[in-house]
Amino acid sequence: MIAVLVAIPLLFAFLTALTIPLRMEKYARYLFLVGALLPWLAYLLMGEGSEVVGGWPRVGGIEVALDIYSSLLVLGELILFSAVALYSVTYFKKEVKALILLLLVHAGLLGTFISRDLFNFYIFMEIASVSSFALVGFSGEKRAIRAAYKYLMLSLLASYFFVFSIGIIYLKTGYLNLELISQVSPSTEIRAAVALALASLLLKAGIFPLHLWLPDAHANAPSPVSALFSGAVVKAPAYGMLLLSLYLPLPESLRNALLVLAFSSMFFGVGAMLVEGDVKRFLAYSTVSQMGYVLLGIATLNPLGAIYYAFAHMLFKGGLFLSAGAMVDKAKARELDKLSYRGDILLMVSTIMLSLAIGGIWPFVGSPAKAALLKGLPYGRELFYLAGMGTLASFTKLNYYLMKGRGEESGTLALPSVMMALAALLAGFSLGGSPKAMDVYLLLGGAVLFLLLKASGLLEIRLEKREITPGDVNLGAALFALFLLLLLHLSQG
Amino acid sequence: MKMSLVVRTTTKLVAPFLVTYGAYLTIYGYESPGGGFQAGVIFAVSVILLMTAYGYRRTRKHFPLRTVQLVESSAALFIVGIAMAGLAFGAFFINFLRPYVPGGTVMTFNIGVALKVGTSFVLVFYILSRWVDRD
Numbered sequence: 001m002i003a004v005l006v007a008i009p010l011l012f013a014f015l016t017a018l019t020i021p022l023r024m025e026k027y028a029r030y031l032f033l034v035g036a037l038l039p040w041l042a043y044l045l046m047g048e049g050s051e052v053v054g055g056w057p058r059v060g061g062i063e064v065a066l067d068i069y070s071s072l073l074v075l076g077e078l079i080l081f082s083a084v085a086l087y088s089v090t091y092f093k094k095e096v097k098a099l100i101l102l103l104l105v106h107a108g109l110l111g112t113f114i115s116r117d118l119f120n121f122y123i124f125m126e127i128a129s130v131s132s133f134a135l136v137g138f139s140g141e142k143r144a145i146r147a148a149y150k151y152l153m154l155s156l157l158a159s160y161f162f163v164f165s166i167g168i169i170y171l172k173t174g175y176l177n178l179e180l181i182s183q184v185s186p187s188t189e190i191r192a193a194v195a196l197a198l199a200s201l202l203l204k205a206g207i208f209p210l211h212l213w214l215p216d217a218h219a220n221a222p223s224p225v226s227a228l229f230s231g232a233v234v235k236a237p238a239y240g241m242l243l244l245s246l247y248l249p250l251p252e253s254l255r256n257a258l259l260v261l262a263f264s265s266m267f268f269g270v271g272a273m274l275v276e277g278d279v280k281r282f283l284a285y286s287t288v289s290q291m292g293y294v295l296l297g298i299a300t301l302n303p304l305g306a307i308y309y310a311f312a313h314m315l316f317k318g319g320l321f322l323s324a325g326a327m328v329d330k331a332k333a334r335e336l337d338k339l340s341y342r343g344d345i346l347l348m349v350s351t352i353m354l355s356l357a358i359g360g361i362w363p364f365v366g367s368p369a370k371a372a373l374l375k376g377l378p379y380g381r382e383l384f385y386l387a388g389m390g391t392l393a394s395f396t397k398l399n400y401y402l403m404k405g406r407g408e409e410s411g412t413l414a415l416p417s418v419m420m421a422l423a424a425l426l427a428g429f430s431l432g433g434s435p436k437a438m439d440v441y442l443l444l445g446g447a448v449l450f451l452l453l454k455a456s457g458l459l460e461i462r463l464e465k466r467e468i469t470p471g472d473v474n475l476g477a478a479l480f481a482l483f484l485l486l487l488l489h490l491s492q493g
Numbered sequence: 494m495k496m497s498l499v500v501r502t503t504t505k506l507v508a509p510f511l512v513t514y515g516a517y518l519t520i521y522g523y524e525s526p527g528g529g530f531q532a533g534v535i536f537a538v539s540v541i542l543l544m545t546a547y548g549y550r551r552t553r554k555h556f557p558l559r560t561v562q563l564v565e566s567s568a569a570l571f572i573v574g575i576a577m578a579g580l581a582f583g584a585f586f587i588n589f590l591r592p593y594v595p596g597g598t599v600m601t602f603n604i605g606v607a608l609k610v611g612t613s614f615v616l617v618f619y620i621l622s623r624w625v626d627r628d
Contacts, residue, residue, distance in 0.1 A: 003585045007577055014569040021562035054579070054586035 001046055002064045003053045005074070006111040006124070008038045013103035016096060025096050029089050032099040036085035039110060040078055043071075050116065063116040063177050069246075069307050073113040073239060076314035079423050080231045081106050083416035087224040087322055090412065091329070098138055098222070104131040105228060112236040118166045119176045121243065122159075125236045129155055129204070132233055136221045146468040147216035154213045154476045158200035161484065162240075165196035182247040188492065194248050195491035197240070198258070199484045203476075204237035207295055208265035210483060211288045212476040215272075216468055218284035219334075223325025224416075226280060230287045231318030235310050238294050242306055245298050253490040258299035263383055265292030270390035274397065274453065277462050278334045279324050282398060286358070287317060289391065293373060296384075302376025305369075308431065312369035315427060316357040319420025323351045326413040327402070336398070340407035347414040348402075350421035355399055357424040359392040359446065361439045365424045368433035385442065392446025397459065400450070496546045504546040511539035519607040523596030529603040533610025540615045549622040558619055561612050568608035575601050 012035025019028045050065030052058050066074065084102070092098040108128030115121040133155070137148030170176055172193075173184040184190075206214035214234075218226050244250070250258075269289020276282045290313050297306025326347055327339045341348040357364030370388065377384060453459050496504075515535035518527035544552045575598055582589035591597035 001580075001585065004577070004580065007573055007585065011570070011573045011577065014566050014573060017566040018563070018570065021559045021566065053584075054588070055584050 002049075002051055002066050002114055005039050005042050005046070005114065006107050008042060009035045009103045009107040009110065011035070012038070013100050013107060016103060017100050020096055025094075028096040028099055032103060033085060033089065035103050036081055036106060039106075040082070043074060043078060058177055058180065059175065061177075062120045063179070064114045064120075065116045066114060069242065069303060070114050072307050072311045073235060073314075074110060076311040077106075077109050077113060077232050077235075080228065080314050080318040080420070081109075083318065083322060083419045084224045084228045084231075086419070087227070087325065087413070087416045091222065091224050091325075095138070098135065098225075101131045101135050101138075102225070102228070104128075105135070105233065109232050109236060113239055116179065116243075117177050118169065118181070118243075121240055122163055122166060125204075125240065126159060128233055128236055129159070132217075132225075132229060135225045136217050136229075138222055138225070139220075141220070143216075143468065144220040147213075147220040150468055150473055150476070151213045151217040153473045154480070155204055157477055157480060158203040161196050162200040162204075165193040165200070168193035168196070178243055178247040186249045190248065191251060191491045192488055194244055194250065195254060195487040196484065197244060198254070199480070199487045201237040201240045201244075202261070202295075202483070203480055205234050205241070205291050205295070206288055207261055207291055208268045208288060209261075209479055210476070211265070211268075212472060212479070214288060215281050215284040218287065219278065219280040223321070223329055226284075227318045227321035227325065230284065230321055231314045234287065234291060235294075235314060238291065238298070238306070238310055241295070241298050242303055245301060246303055250301070251491055254487065255299050255301070257487065257490050258295060259380075262292045262295040262299055263380065263387070265289065265295065266387040267390065270387060270394055273394035274390075274459065275461050277336050278465075279328065279336050279339055279398070280321075280334055282336070282394075283317070283321055283324055286320075286391070286394070287313075289387070290317065290358070292387075293370075297373050297376065300376040300378065302373065305373040305376050308369040308372040312357070312365040312424075312427070315365055315420055315424045316354045319350065319354045319417050319424060320358065322420060323347055323354065323414070323417035326410040326417060327407065329413065330408055330410055336401040338405070339402060340405035341402045342405065343407040344410045344414055346418050347407075347410050350414070350417045351402065352399060353421040354417070354424060355395040357421075357428070359395060359442065360388055361443060362433050362435040363425065363428045365427040365431065365433075367428060367436075367439070368431035371433065385438070389442050389445045389449060392442055393449040393453065396447055396450040397454075501546045504542045508539040508543055511535055511542070515539070515607065515611070519603050520600065522603045523599040529606025530610050532603070532607040534614065536607060536611030537614030537618075540611075541618050544618060544622065549619070553619070556615065558616075561615050561619065564608055565612035565616060568605050568612065572602060572605035572609065575605065 012031055016028050016031045019025055046066060048066050048071060050063060052061035052063050088102055105128050108124045111124030112121060115124060133148050133152045136151055137145040168189055169181060172187060172189050173181050175181050203210040218229050221229060266289050269285050272285040273282050276285055293309050294306050297309055327341060328334055331339055341351055357366045360366035360370040515532045518532035519529060522528035540556060576586050579585055579587035579589055588597040594600055
């Protein structure tokens with residue numbers, strides 16, 4: 001029954017597609033909304049558990065599960081997609097194709113988050129990413145199309161290596177089911193395959209040195225689509241890394257490398273945010289930084305922490321992109337100096353709430369998620385707090401710019417971000433966060449750091465806007481190749 | 494862009510056989526090499542051959558874009574529908590047609606996939622040749 005969760009959006013995606021040849025495009029939005037919201041019903045009716053689709057034997061069948069790891073991610077995806085659907089219905093008035101692609105991303109993500117089978121995971125991740133390529137370039141602007149091309153080339157390169165590593169695992173164990181794979185004693189080849197798979201998933205998740213495609217793709221996509229990308233699509237490869245860490249052995253050296261990558265990603269993201277003047281690129285770099293936290297949970301073998309943080313990030317980053325989208329679509333500009341949320345009190349409150357949530361302040365969802373991550377962290381707590389302070393400083397910067405100037409009323413466009421802010425608040429309470437004195441110190445530290453940086457004039461530095469060139473793809477591919485070799489070497493060490 | 498008489502006549506002769514072979518692969522694919530995807534590609538090739546020999550405009554008269562779109566999305570709907578119909582017989586994706594049809598749902602899936610793949614390829618070629626339409 002669990003697989004029905006995936007079948008519903010898929011069915012409605014094709015029903016929506018059928019409205020184009022039938023010339024009934026005006027009904028497409030209703031079909032889209034039903035397809036987006038009906039999985040809620042299936043999710044609420046279904047209990048936890050696992051099953052093999054179609055009653056086949058486990059060796060040949062496809063196992064899906066809704067357990068503590070999956071159900072939280074599925075819940076986050078459902079909340080985020082409901083808000084995105086609400087925004088998209090007003091944003092894509094005439095473009096039925098975008099609605100179909102969004103439903104396909106929805107189906108792909110739900111399928112990814114419930115899979116317990118390597119090949120099935122790969123297929124659904126690809127359904128989500130192939131639809132994403134088309135959605136990035138949907139506006140048809142030159143920059144958007146180039147960003148989509150860059151995303152396509154780098155992401156597909158990683159996919160080929162991922163499917164190659166699945167092939168190695170299948171060759172050595174004879175299984176694709178993760179539970180069965182974990183019962184086979186690991187060999188050198190399997191360790192190499194795990195390193196290959198990790199390197200490709202790192203690229204797809206946008207972790208620091210391999211993040212090159214992420215800011216361009218997420219910043220140039222249409223507003224509701226960027227919310228979905230930053231919130232949910234990058235979580236699919238992160239979930240893959242989590243599955244690998246749960247069922248396959250990660251050598252010590254590989255885990256240390258992941259830990260270094262996680263911290264460098266956290267700090268690189270914060271640094272880039274402080275000098276970025278484009279609101280969507282700012283949020284995209286924040287995703288690079290936040291994915292570092294998720295990777296931290298995986299590297300310290302703390303799957304619950306990683307899941308909590310991934311869920312929290314879905315809520316607040318999706319919400320922030322939606323509120324940024326409401327401002328950007330109204331003002332038709334993306335520069336921080338030209339935007340403001342004054343004039344719309346709802347948008348202002350929800351943006352501030354979401355900014356506090358991303359900083360990990362009680363009572364929002366970031367607080368219990370960070371606490372869960374800290375529980376598994378053996379050392380480097382100071383660095384963790386420092387990164388949190390940097391995040392707060394950069395979001396102080398965002399709110400400082402948005403507080404200035406004058407904005408217009410956003411009307412119904414503000415509604416999705418309010419929904420996400422409320423969800424972040426409620427989830428914070430239900431995950432059981434507790435107020436800590438550290439929150440106040442971090443908040444003050446963030447504000448002081450921001451003021452210091454502002455006084456020193458560092459915030460006036462603006463990166464030059466540069467065109468996306470084919471050379472970028474070569475650079476990304478070369479970095480990926482280097483990483484692949486490094487991780488392969490470490491896995492054998 | 495019109496090809497020579499030899500090419501056009503040969504294409505006209507070959508295309509029906511391709512369709513027959515595609516149908517064979519679809520229906521018999523559940524227990525021999527073949528299956529929906531391969532059959533769909535062969536269906537598409539028969540239309541694409543006509544397109545290269547006679548040009549986009551003449552092919553479009555016989556296989557209109559709208560019909561291709563209609564068949565494409567309803568074939569996909571058919572596949573998901575068959576999978577969901579299994580719910581009434583106990584489980585998602587269950588092979589509930591086995592006593593009645595050779596191969597059970599495997600064959601119906603093959604038919605759906607063949608139609609979907611064939612029309613998708615034709616659609617891709619239509620869109621590409623609309624872009625370079627010079628005939």
